[in-house]
Amino acid sequence: MVDLPPNTMVPVYYSTIHQFHNPPHEHDRGFQIPYHEVPRRIEAAKEALEGLPFTCLEPANQSVPDSILFSVHQSALVAYLKQASRNAAAWQAEHPEQGEVYITPWIYPLKPHMRQGLLKSSDPSGCFAFDVDAPIGIHSWEAIQASANLAYSAAVGVRNGETRLAYALCRPPGHHAGPDYTGGYCYLNNAAIAAQTLIPLGSGAILDIDYHHGNGTQEIFWQRKDVLYVSIHADPNEEYPLFAGYTDEIGGEDAPGWNLNLPLQMGSGDAAYKEALDTALKTIQDKGANWLVLSAGFDTCADDPTSSFTLSDSMYSHIGEKISELNIPVVVVHEGGYAVEANGRLAARLLTGLRNG
Numbered sequence: 001m002v003d004l005p006p007n008t009m010v011p012v013y014y015s016t017i018h019q020f021h022n023p024p025h026e027h028d029r030g031f032q033i034p035y036h037e038v039p040r041r042i043e044a045a046k047e048a049l050e051g052l053p054f055t056c057l058e059p060a061n062q063s064v065p066d067s068i069l070f071s072v073h074q075s076a077l078v079a080y081l082k083q084a085s086r087n088a089a090a091w092q093a094e095h096p097e098q099g100e101v102y103i104t105p106w107i108y109p110l111k112p113h114m115r116q117g118l119l120k121s122s123d124p125s126g127c128f129a130f131d132v133d134a135p136i137g138i139h140s141w142e143a144i145q146a147s148a149n150l151a152y153s154a155a156v157g158v159r160n161g162e163t164r165l166a167y168a169l170c171r172p173p174g175h176h177a178g179p180d181y182t183g184g185y186c187y188l189n190n191a192a193i194a195a196q197t198l199i200p201l202g203s204g205a206i207l208d209i210d211y212h213h214g215n216g217t218q219e220i221f222w223q224r225k226d227v228l229y230v231s232i233h234a235d236p237n238e239e240y241p242l243f244a245g246y247t248d249e250i251g252g253e254d255a256p257g258w259n260l261n262l263p264l265q266m267g268s269g270d271a272a273y274k275e276a277l278d279t280a281l282k283t284i285q286d287k288g289a290n291w292l293v294l295s296a297g298f299d300t301c302a303d304d305p306t307s308s309f310t311l312s313d314s315m316y317s318h319i320g321e322k323i324s325e326l327n328i329p330v331v332v333v334h335e336g337g338y339a340v341e342a343n344g345r346l347a348a349r350l351l352t353g354l355r356n357g
Ligand SMILES: [Zn+2]
Pocket: 210, 211, 212, 297, 299, 336, 337
C-alpha cells in the first residue's frame, strides 16, 4: 500500500464545471462522429469513487499559479485559450441560429511565414493545435482551468504532506497537450502541472497508462532529468497520435534515459500489459523517483470503443496494487476512457488497489 496510516481518507478532487464543455463532434479519418469525450465519463467516475468507504470529495481549493503553469506551457497558448472562448461567445452571438459554437482549427500553418500571418488574424486556432479534436466553446476555458486546478490541488495536498494518495477527476484530459499546443481532447496538461507542483519533493516520475501515448507530456519533460516519463500504450505505428510514442524516443540531449516508451501490439491483453507494467515500475524505482503522477486512462479496457486492447477489470486492481509497492506518494490524474460507465468501476478498482495494495 502507499503507506497510509489506518483510517486515512483519500481525497478525490472534483468540480462540476467540466459539464459546460461539451463539444458535439470529432473527426476520425475524415468522418464526423459524436464527440467521445463526454461529461458523463467523469460523472460516472465521481459516483463510483465517492461510493468507496475511504474517499472524501474535495473541491479544487487552489488555482494553478503562473509560476507552475508557465513552466509547463507557453504563455501564448494560455492567452490563446482564453481569447478563443471569448471569440466563441462573440461568434455565437452573431449567429444564434448556428447553436453552440466550438472553434475548430481549420488552417494549419506548416511554414513559418504562414504561422506569422495566421497569428495576426482573427482565428489563429491552427497555430495552437496539432489536430481538430480539441475544439473550444464559450465555457471551454472555464472547464480547462477547473480541470488544471483539480490536478494542482491534488498535488498540493501531497506536496504538503497532508496525504500520500490523491485522485484528480480532471476533464478535459491533458496528456496530449504540449508546451504550446492542444490536441486529442486536451488543452492544458494536467499531469504535467501536478508533476511540476511536486518538484519540491525531489525528482519523480509520470506513469501514463492511457491507451494512447501522451505525446504532450513527453515533449514537456523531454529535456528534464527531474521528471521521468514512462508510457505504456498502443503501437503508434497503428494508433493515435501516430507521430510519437516509439521506443527510440528516450529523452532529449540533456536527459537521455529519462523517457521510456513501452508500446504494445494492437489487441494486447492482460499478460502483455503486466510485463510492460513490471518494466515501467522497475525503471521508476531504479531512477529513485520520490513521487509518482499517474496519468490514468481507462481506454485500455476491453469495452472501450476507441481501443484495441482487451484488459480485464481485474487488471486495474493489479495496476493499483503493483504501483503501491513503490511506496511513494501518488497523485492520480484522470485521462481518457470512452466506455463511459466503465470509467466508474475501473477508477474504483485502481484507487482501491492503490489504497489497499
Ligand atoms: Zn487515450
